[in-house]
Amino acid sequence: MDYYHEDMPHVHRHNGSYSLSQITMDDVDLSRRMKGDEIVHAYYAYDMVSQCVLGASYSRGKGRELVEDCFREMFHLIKSRRWGLPLGVEVENHLMSKYKDGFLKEGNVFAKVRFCAPQNSQDKYAESLNGGKKKSIIHKNHAGIGRFYGKGKWKVYYEKVSDESNQKWLAKRYYSFEELVADDRADNHEWNHSPHPDQQKYPGMTRWEVLIANIHPQLRPYDDHLLARYLGEAVATSIRRNSYCRVCHKDWWLSAPEILEKLAPNNYKVTAYYLPDERTGQPENVYIYQDGKYIDKLEAIETFNRIVPEQTDEDREKFTKQMKKISAFKAYIEKNKITRLGVMKRDTLLPAVEMEEVIVPEPETRETQDYGLSEDYAARALQDL
Numbered sequence: 001m002d003y004y005h006e007d008m009p010h011v012h013r014h015n016g017s018y019s020l021s022q023i024t025m026d027d028v029d030l031s032r033r034m035k036g037d038e039i040v041h042a043y044y045a046y047d048m049v050s051q052c053v054l055g056a057s058y059s060r061g062k063g064r065e066l067v068e069d070c071f072r073e074m075f076h077l078i079k080s081r082r083w084g085l086p087l088g089v090e091v092e093n094h095l096m097s098k099y100k101d102g103f104l105k106e107g108n109v110f111a112k113v114r115f116c117a118p119q120n121s122q123d124k125y126a127e128s129l130n131g132g133k134k135k136s137i138i139h140k141n142h143a144g145i146g147r148f149y150g151k152g153k154w155k156v157y158y159e160k161v162s163d164e165s166n167q168k169w170l171a172k173r174y175y176s177f178e179e180l181v182a183d184d185r186a187d188n189h190e191w192n193h194s195p196h197p198d199q200q201k202y203p204g205m206t207r208w209e210v211l212i213a214n215i216h217p218q219l220r221p222y223d224d225h226l227l228a229r230y231l232g233e234a235v236a237t238s239i240r241r242n243s244y245c246r247v248c249h250k251d252w253w254l255s256a257p258e259i260l261e262k263l264a265p266n267n268y269k270v271t272a273y274y275l276p277d278e279r280t281g282q283p284e285n286v287y288i289y290q291d292g293k294y295i296d297k298l299e300a301i302e303t304f305n306r307i308v309p310e311q312t313d314e315d316r317e318k319f320t321k322q323m324k325k326i327s328a329f330k331a332y333i334e335k336n337k338i339t340r341l342g343v344m345k346r347d348t349l350l351p352a353v354e355m356e357e358v359i360v361p362e363p364e365t366r367e368t369q370d371y372g373l374s375e376d377y378a379a380r381a382l383q384d385l
Contacts, residue, residue, distance in 0.1 A: 016048065016049050017049065017214065018049060018214050018215065018216035018217075019047050019049045019050045019052075019210065019211045019212075019214045019215055019216065020047060020078075020083060020084070020086045020087070020211075020215055020216050020219060021048070021049060021086070021087050021088065021216050022048045022086065022087065022088035022089065022090060022112070023045050023046065023047060023048065023054065023074070023086045023088070023089045023090070024045075024046050024048050024089070024090045024091075024124060024125040024126040024129070025043065025044065025045045025046070025070065025089065025090070025091050025092075025096075025126055026043070026044060026092065026124055026126030026127055026130060027041060027042065027043045027044075027062065027066070027092075027095060028041075028042050028043075028044065028130050029041055029042070030042055030180050030184060031134075031138070031142075032142065032174075032175050032180055033174060033175070034174055034175060034176065034177055034180065035174045035176075038060060039060075040058055040059075040060065040177060040180045040181065040184075041058070041059050041060070041061065041062050041066060042056060042057070042058050042184060043056070043057045043058075043066050043067060043069075043070040043095075044056050044070065044126065044129075044130070044188075045070055045071070045073075045074045046125070046126050046129050047086075047211055048125055049210065049211075049214060050196065050207045050208070050210040050211035050214070051129055051132075051191075051196065051197070051207050051210075052191075052192045052207045052208055052210075052211045053133075053188040053191060053192055054073075054074040054077055054078075055070045055071065055072075055073035055074030055075075055077065056070060056073065056184070056185065056188055057069035057070035057072075057073060058177075058180075058181045058184070060177070062095065064098075066095075067095055067096070067099075068231055071103075071231055072231055072275065073278075075222075075227055075231070075275075076275075076278055078222060079222055079224070082222070083215060083219065083222070084215075084216075084219025084220050084221055084222060085109060085110070085219060085220045085221070085222060085223065086110060086219070087110065087111050087112060087216060087218075087219065087220070088110055088111060088112035088113065088114065089104070089110045089112075089113055089114070090113075090114040090115075090116055090124060090125065090126075091104065091113075091114070091115060091116065092115070092116050092124060093115050093116070096115065097115075100115075102230060103230040103231065108226075108230070109223075109226065109227065109230065111220070132197075133187065133188075133191045136191075136194070137187045137190050137191050137194070138184075138187050141183070141186075141187060141190075142183065191207070192206070192207050192208045192211075193206050193207070193208050194206060194207060195207075196209075196210045224275070224285055224287075225273075225285075225287040225294060225297060227275060228273040228274055228275050228285070228287050229273050229287070229289065229294075231275065232273040232274050232275045232276075233273065233274055233275075233276060233283075234271055234272070234273055235247050235248065235271070235272045235273075235274075236269070236271055236272075237269075237270060237271070237272050237288075238268045238269045238270065239254065239260070239263070239268040239270060240268075242257070242260060242329065243257075243325065243329060244298075244301060245270065245272060245286075245288060245298060247272045247274065247283060247286050247298075248274075248282060248283055250283075250300065250301075251300075251301040252272075252286050252298035252299060252300055252301060253298060253299040253300075253301055253325055254296055254298065254299075255296050255297060255298070255299060256328065257328060257329045257332035257333075258332065259295060259296045262290075262293075262295050262296070263290060263295065264290060264291065267290070269290070270288040270289065270290045270295060271288065271289050271290070272286050272287070272288050272298070273286070273287050273288075273289065274286045274287070285297060285298075286298040286300075301322070302318045302321070303318065304316070304318040304319045304322070
């Protein structure tokens with residue numbers, strides 16, 4: 001006999017005490033549609049204790065951008081509030097499996113990562129929060145919100161369109177992508193600032209107030225270069241003239257000349273990562289890696305006016321800052337340059353040698369076989385005189 005999830009026994013759980021202890025994430029299709037019967041896909045990141053929406057992203061299709069944009073928005077909020085990195089996260093398999101060996105590998109960004117069982121909506125807490133937000137906020141704020149197979153006030157009626165697919169239904173009104181996103185963000189804001197459902201534990205407090213008041217005290221510090229490595233834009237570049245890289249048509253200083261020692265021998269090619277600014281899309285901070293190894297945080301080069309009569313105090317400050325960088329590099333070269341080849345003076349004395357007296361024995365005399373004379377030929381010569 002086959003059993004459905006709602007017929008099976010299930011685990012019973014209670015909520016934690018600290019916000020940002022664990023994040024729960026899920027995707028959802030907005031109920032109202034665009035022209036052409038197109039659907040807006042949304043992805044949410046909820047804090048499990050406060051139930052606040054920490055990040056939301058929207059797209060016409062499900063893919064890498066939808067997931068990563070949601071993470072980026074959540075971490076932008078965390079950075080702006082100077083909170084730490086969440087300790088854990090629970091996600092579904094079908095959109096997140098590609099990140100198992102990178103961003104969602106335990107220990108890289110999150111201390112604990114939980115992949116929920118597929119096709120089991122009870123396992124993932126975000127499913128319940130999506131439903132609660134829809135019933136309490138979205139259904140109240142917008143007409144025609146519900147489910148085709150819902151009951152009572154949760155049922156929504158569509159006029160069927162007869163065609164070859166036999167699956168199209170005509171909504172009462174269509175909306176633009178921008179309208180649907182703006183309305184959903186407004187709903188998320190209302191949800192965050194509505195009373196927390198556990199008023200016995202948090203009397204008189206909204207979800208946002210619960211979030212602020214109960215931040216976990218042992219969060220890992222926010223790590224911008226780590227998040228840029230996994231969630232940021234990547235640009236292949238190289239270090240030019242031992243001092244800067246070019247990223248997004250802009251030049252960025254190395255923090256110090258000593259950084260060159262971290263590079264592989266004779267290899268100036270690096271990969272720059274950055275998280276784009278929410279408003280401009282341009283990099284705020286740029287970090288370079290080489291072969292997966294973190295090298296340095298770069299600093300934007302601010303140019304000054306080359307026309308001297310037009311220079312301002314700000315231009316002169318920028319000029320001074322650039323000259324300090326150049327002076328630092330000259331000092332580094334002077335300190336580490338190779339000296340000229342030469343002969344070094346001996347700075348140690350040779351060890352003294354002790355003299356020993358050697359006695360040489362007198363040579364022995366012997367007779368020759370032919371003459372029977374001694375070998376003292378000098379005495380023989382004197383006798384002959």
